Amino acid sequence: MLDHDTDAEILKFCEQLALDAGRRIMEIVHEGFSAELKMDSSPVTLADREAERIILEGLRSRYPQIPVVAEEEAAAGREPQNVGSVFFLVDPLDGTREFVRGGDDYTVNIGLVRAGVPVAGVIYAPARFALYSGAEGGAWEIPADAQHVAKDRRAIQVRSATEPLKIVASRSHNTPETDEFIARYKGAERMTVGSSLKFCLLASGQADLYPRMGRTMQWDTAAGDAILRAAGGITRELDGAPYRYGPGLTPGDEDFANRHFIAEGRLA
Ligand SMILES: Nc1ncnc2c1ncn2[C@@H]1O[C@H](COP(=O)(O)O)[C@@H](OP(=O)(O)O)[C@H]1O
Numbered sequence: 001m002l003d004h005d006t007d008a009e010i011l012k013f014c015e016q017l018a019l020d021a022g023r024r025i026m027e028i029v030h031e032g033f034s035a036e037l038k039m040d041s042s043p044v045t046l047a048d049r050e051a052e053r054i055i056l057e058g059l060r061s062r063y064p065q066i067p068v069v070a071e072e073e074a075a076a077g078r079e080p081q082n083v084g085s086v087f088f089l090v091d092p093l094d095g096t097r098e099f100v101r102g103g104d105d106y107t108v109n110i111g112l113v114r115a116g117v118p119v120a121g122v123i124y125a126p127a128r129f130a131l132y133s134g135a136e137g138g139a140w141e142i143p144a145d146a147q148h149v150a151k152d153r154r155a156i157q158v159r160s161a162t163e164p165l166k167i168v169a170s171r172s173h174n175t176p177e178t179d180e181f182i183a184r185y186k187g188a189e190r191m192t193v194g195s196s197l198k199f200c201l202l203a204s205g206q207a208d209l210y211p212r213m214g215r216t217m218q219w220d221t222a223a224g225d226a227i228l229r230a231a232g233g234i235t236r237e238l239d240g241a242p243y244r245y246g247p248g249l250t251p252g253d254e255d256f257a258n259r260h261f262i263a264e265g266r267l268a
């Protein structure tokens, strides 16, 4: 039981789990797989399940005292009761739609929440061999080699926004509210990328805003939000308050559903 680990130590452990999960996902890509539809008609594959198994086994053996809320377990009705104020949020394969389509913008996500705040996060995009990681003390981009082993880390941070603003949006889940929001920024350039890589674009100073006016779940965003905050940015509620994580925060929706939010790099 390693309850004395610092967040930086937890982050290191999560980096390794994300790389291991990503390696397994790519094995399944090479073997070939089929997709099934979940109750909410979103796709799920063996890769989602295997990646989640690797992450859950790792987290639960090293941190048995920290509850884990994970996408596929939640879909099967196995969410932990009473998560308390410290818990992990895991999306083993974010962007499954892109994944099934044969794109490369899908990610493994592990976030740690303390008292509503995403304090540490890891995102691994295994088809791009790109790992992102962040906690108090800094955010990093870490390339991986062909065996999904981390190489040298490079510090990343948000940029001071310059005109034209770059606004990132979902590739496969656009909404009229998102279009209206982007239209308010005259001359802004719109970029699309699947999955939580949108947060990585902000955290590494390649884009300025990510408005999400459609439905997502907290495991889709906690890791990316933690990396963004570690890089100097922030995610906000639509009323401007810093965005918070935890069960039951979205009135009228299920536990761990997100509200609409705006993720920002550092605006000038
Ligand atoms: N109607 C909906 N209900 C719940 N989640 C949704 C949703 N539409 C999109 N999402 C979430 O958005 C994620 C994809 O984000 P993006 O469109 O930015 O790539 C999906 O993650 P998964 O692929 O892990 O299911 C899914 O969880």
Ligand SMILES: [Mg+2]
Pocket: 071, 091, 093, 094, 095, 219, 220
């Ligand atoms: Mg997801």
